[in-house]
Amino acid sequence: MTVLELKGLTKRFSKTVAADDVSFELREGEIFGFIGPNGAGKSTTLRMIIGALTPDAGEILMDGTPINKNRHYRQNIAYVPGDINLWGNLTGEEVIRFFMKVRGYTDMEHKDRLVERFRLDTSKKCKAYSKGNRQKVALICAFLSDARLLIFDEPTSGLDPLMERNFHEEVTAAKKDGRSILLSSHILSEVEKLADRIAIIREGQIIETGRLETLRHITRTEYVVQAEGDLDALKELPYVHDYEVTETGVHMRVDNDAVGDFLQALAPHQPSHLESLPPRLEDIFMRYYEGRREQS
Structure with a gap:
């Protein structure tokens, strides 16, 4: 079953074409790797998927329905950007509980497990957090959600190797639960380790899509x-x-x-x-x- 489908997405900023006819699909229970250098169009594409940017052309479908015909589609998405901004005067605990309340999540045992897993001191105010700790807050909120589609844009930026491993294990567990994961990362070994299929984007264009085994012929x-x-x-x-x-x-x-x-x-x-x-x-x-x- 196809959860997310992009058809010919195009986005321009003045004379710059950030995304040029981008098309791919993400299936249920699949980890899809999205790779390319900085400025290739990865983040622009992800921001169009979550509705933060409006495409100049093309279409985005969730479960076969265009997202512009379903204003509630974001309820099925959890998105973690590469750089997190949090409310500085709130503690990590307060931020996590806020997101739980907004999304209607009540599983405190699951929350406590994730906090322990990512070794986050939730008693500190967010303005005292390092980049890595801000990232942990966002990851905990994403994994706490019941969203069917998890979108991660450079998710392990600022995390140490142990926390990276824990992230990988949580992603694998989410996949086993039948959730779909769209993973954009410049850490190629991370995508190689986790992804079922990948898309390579260069200068706003998808230049290859497929399973890793089918792409090895080009190297x-x-x-x-x-x-x-x-x-x-x-x-x-x-x-x-x-x-x-x-x-x-x-x-x-x-x-x-x-x-x-x-x-x-x-x-x-x-x-x-x-x-x-x-x-x-x-x-x-x-x-x-x-x-x-x-x-x-």
Whole structure:
């Protein structure tokens, strides 16, 4: 079942096109990763979804209904931006309870569990909170909600590694509950770890959408080779890139459609060790931008 669908979303600010014909869909019980560099159009797209910006063109549907025909659709959304502003003179506890009252949530046991999980001192006033603690308040409120769609824009900004792990576990639990998660992050390993599918956005345009396994064909596999002889001849091959000699062996990246040719070329060198490192989401992402720079 499709929970959220974007059809040709476009948003301009003067002469700048922040989002250009953006289209994708998010299914029930799915974690959808949304990646791109700063200024690519991620936050603009998310703000259109929550109604903070009005698209110049295109359509947003929730459960198959355009959001402009359902003014209550936001009740099914919990949104956490990358930088949180809270009421400075209220304590963390007061802010959380306020949001619980506004949204009609009464599960105090769940609230206490999340506060303990994220190690938040709720007795402090929000003006004394660090960025990370402000982020924790927003995350706790989002996970407390019964929203069917959770939208996170750089959610772990300001969090330490332990809190990042706790966030990942809460997201996974939300998915198991059947909720849908739209995750925008510049931490590519985070998206790679959590997302079922991803969309890559560049200069306001979606340039690829799909499961990670189906996107690996556009990148290169890294090999680490150890051999008695000199391997320098391999770096002249057109499908070998980023050749580097290190203490652990010779590292090189090979085009995936030329792996057979590479292994044939390597065989005469009688390697004593050959290790392949699978492509990472970061490799896929950087490959796009390297290609862009080479063309410009």
